[in-house]
Amino acid sequence: MKRLSILGSTGSIGKSTLSIVEQFPQRYSVAALACGRNVDEAFAQAVRWHPKIVSMASEELAGELTARLRQTGVSEIHVVYGSEGTVACSTLPEADFVVSAIVGVAGLEATHAAILAGKPVGLANKECMVAAGEILTQAARRRNVPILPIDSEHNAVHQCMRVGAHSEVKTIWLTASGGPFRQAPLEQFESITPEQALKHPTWVMGRRITVDSATLLNKGLEVIEACRLFDVQPSQVRVTVHPQSTVHSLVEYVDGSILAQISVTDMRLPILYALAYPERPASSLTFDLATLRHLDFEEPDFARFPCLRLAFEAAEKGGAHCIALNAADEVAVEAFLERRIPFMGIPRTIEKVLASTPEAHPATIAEVLAADRETRQMARALLA
Amino acid sequence: MKRLSILGSTGSIGKSTLSIVEQFPQRYSVAALACGRNVDEAFAQAVRWHPKIVSMASEELAGELTARLRQTGVSEIHVVYGSEGTVACSTLPEADFVVSAIVGVAGLEATHAAILAGKPVGLANKECMVAAGEILTQAARRRNVPILPIDSEHNAVHQCMRVGAHSEVKTIWLTASGGPFRQAPLEQFESITPEQALKHPTWVMGRRITVDSATLLNKGLEVIEACRLFDVQPSQVRVTVHPQSTVHSLVEYVDGSILAQISVTDMRLPILYALAYPERPASSLTFDLATLRHLDFEEPDFARFPCLRLAFEAAEKGGAHCIALNAADEVAVEAFLERRIPFMGIPRTIEKVLASTPEAHPATIAEVLAADRETRQMARALLA
DSSP, X not given: OEEEEEEXXXXXXXXXXXXXXXXXXXXXEEEEEEOXXXXXXXXXXXXXXXXXXXXXXXXXXXXXXXXXXXXXXXXXXXXXXXXXXXXXXXXXXTOSEEEEOOOSGGGHHXXXXXXXXXXXXEEOOHHHHHHHHHHXXXXXXXXXXXXXXXXXXXXXXXXXXXXXXXXXXXXXXXXXOOOTTTTXXXXXXXXXXXXXXXXXXXXXXXXXXXXXXXXXXXXXXXXXXXXXXXXXOGGGEEEEEOTTOOEEEEEEETTSOEEEEEOOSOTHHHHHHHHHTTOOOOOSOOOOXXXXXXXXXXXXXXXXXXXXXXXXXXXHHOTHHHHHHHHHHHHHHHHHHTTSSOTTHHHHHHHHHHHTOOOOOOOSHHHHHHHHHHHHHHHHHHHO | OEEEEEETTTSHHHHHHHHHHHHOTTTEEEEEEEOOSOHHHHHHHHHHHOOSEEEESSHHHHHHHHHHHHHTTOOSOEEEEHHHHHHHHHTOTTOSEEEEOOOSGGGHHHHHHHHHTTOOEEEOOHHHHHHHHHHHHHHHHHHTOOEEEOSHHHHHHHHHXXXXXXXXXXXXXXXXXXXXXXXXXXXXXXXXXXXXXXXXXXXXXXHHHHHHHHHTHHHHHHHHHHHHHHTOOGGGEEEEEOTTOOEEEEEEETTSOEEEEEOOSOTXXXXXXXHHTTOOOOOSOOOOGGGOXXXXXXOOOTTTOHXXXXXXXXXXXXXXXXXXXXXXXXXXXXXXXXXXSOTTHHHHHHHHHHHTOXXXXXXXXXXXXXXXXXXXXXXXXXXX
C-alpha cells in the first residue's frame, strides 16, 4: 500500500490522482492533502479520504475547514496552512509518495522538501523543473529519489528511455499539438486576440497555459524540463508538431531506433504510471489502435513561434535564464489577456527580459524565488 | 569481441551481418560461415574474414572451395559440408553468437544445436520458430540462452517489450505493409497472376516470401513466431496494415500505453540490435523524423486474406498445425507460380491440408522434419 501526499489535491491533476486512488484501493491511500482556497472541495476530500493532515492556503481557511470537520464529527484530521502547511504535507513521515501538482513556483519549496525527505515524487508541476531543475535533480540524485514525470510528454519520454542506456539516447522528440495558430499566416499573428488564443483545439486548460500553448512557449518550458529531468543537452531535445496528440513523445537512439509512446489523451494514464512505477496496473484507459488512421508530424515554424526559439536559448544558458523565461512569460501573458500588448508582444517582452538577465545559477530555492520576483518586476516595469 | 558463427552467410541477411562486422571490427569477428552452393561468394568471404571453419552444401562444393583456398595459400580454414557441417558451424566452441539465417527448415537442426550448446542466437529464420518454436524456446529457457529476433517486426516487439513486465503485455501489434493487393477488389483475387504477385511494393525478396507477402501468409507466420518468441497467446497478437512500413511493430500494455518502434527499413538495424544487445552502438542507419509525414494504420481484411485467418487458427492449435501451415503454403505457392492453381488456390490448399492434419505436438526436431515431409506429400497429392 502506497500512502500518498497530494500537493494541489483540489486542482485537475489532484482530482485525477484521487480518482486513481478510488480505482485502486488496494494499492493507494491518502496520507496528506495540500489544498488551496476551495474549502468545500477540501472538506469533501478530507471526509472521503481521511488523510492525516490537510493544508489550506491561509490560517482563516484552515480554521473554516477545522470547524466544518468538527461539526461532522471528524476530529482526527490535522489542519495546517500556508507554505509551511504544504511542506508539512510533502514531508509527512507517513507518506510514501508525493504528487506535486501545485501550479507555478508556489509548489517549489514543498517539492524540494519532499526530495530532501527522501520521498519519490510524481511531478506535474512544470515550473518547478524549469525554475529549479538543476537544484531538484541534484538533490534527487544525491538521495537516490526518483522523480516521475506526470505530464503526457515527459511521461512518454520516461517510458521510451527504458529501451536503452542513457548514453545511447540521441534525441528526445517532444510532440506538440501546434496550438490553434499552427496553420495561421504569419502576418495575422500580430492581431491575434485573447479570445482567439484562449480557444485550444484539443485540451481545456487554465488561461495562461492555453495562451502558452498558442505561442508554443509551453512546449519551450517542456524542452527545459526534459533537459533537467533526463539530464540531456538542449541540442538533444527537439519538437515535432503532431496535431493528433496521439503520440505523446519519442526517443531516438544512436543506433537509429526510435521509440514512441501512444495512448489516449487522459492525464490519469501518466498519473497511474508514476504512482505504480515500475509496475503497470491494468486500467480501462485503453487506446483502440484499430481506430488509428493518420498521424502527422511537422517541423515547428520558429518564425511564427519565436517563444520556442527563446526557450531553447534559455535552456542553453540555464539557471537564471530559465527562471526569467517562465516569469517574464507569465507577466506578458497577463498583459496580453488584459489587451495591453499584442500577441507577438509576448515573445518580444520575453526577449527583452532575457537580454537583461545575467547568466547566473541560483543554488538555493530562496535564490530561485528571489530571481523569479526580480524578473517579474523587470517585466512589469518594461510593460508599464 | 564477439566471435560470430553465421549460418547462411552468402544470403541477404548473412551479407548484411558481414557488413556490420566490417563496420564494427572492434566488436565482432567471424568464427564460422555456413554457406550454401555459391562457391565464389564462400571463397571471397573466407579469404576476407578468415573464419575457423566454412561449411558448404555438399562434399563436392567443399572440395572445390578447399582447392581454391589452397591455391591462394590459405590452408588454416577447415572446410566441412552438409547438415553436419552446418551443425559444426553452429556449435563451434570458439563462436560466442550464432546468426541463424538459412531459409526454410534447413536451418532448424543447426539452430537447435546452437541453443543446446548454450550459444545466444540471432534468429532471422522464420520457419524455425513456426515449425519448432515450442522445442526451440523450451530448450533456450532451460539453458538460459537468449534468442534475439532478426526481422524488423519481432525486433521492434523485442524493443517495445522492454518497457514493462511480460505479464503486463496486453497485445502485440505486428505491422504489415499489406502487400500489392491491399486495395484490390475481392472479385479480382481469383485471377491474380504470378507476375502481379511477384511485384512487392516496398521490399525486394525471394519468390516464395514475395507471394507470401501478397497473401499475408507471411504475416501469419510472423504471428506464430511472435507467440513462440514472446510466449504469448494467439489472442494477444494482432496485425495492423501500415503501408509506410515505418512503424515496425507495437506493444500495448495493460495500463493503456502503447510503445512503437520506428526506423529506416534496413535489415542491418535489427541485425546490429541482436548482435549488440543489450547495448546500442551508434550507427549511420538514422531515420529523419522530420521527414515523417503521414502514418496510416488499417485493420487487415480477413475475407481477402484468408491465409491470415488460417495462420491464427494454426497458432491456436500449435505443433503439427503450424508445421502444416508452412509446408502446405510452400507447396501451394510453388503450384501457383507454375500456374497450376489460381492465387486463391493457395489458401484453399492450405485449408484442406490443415483440415487433414492431426492435432499433434512433435517433441523432437526429427519429428518436426518428418511432419514437414508428410505435409508436403499430402499437399502435393492434393494438387496432383
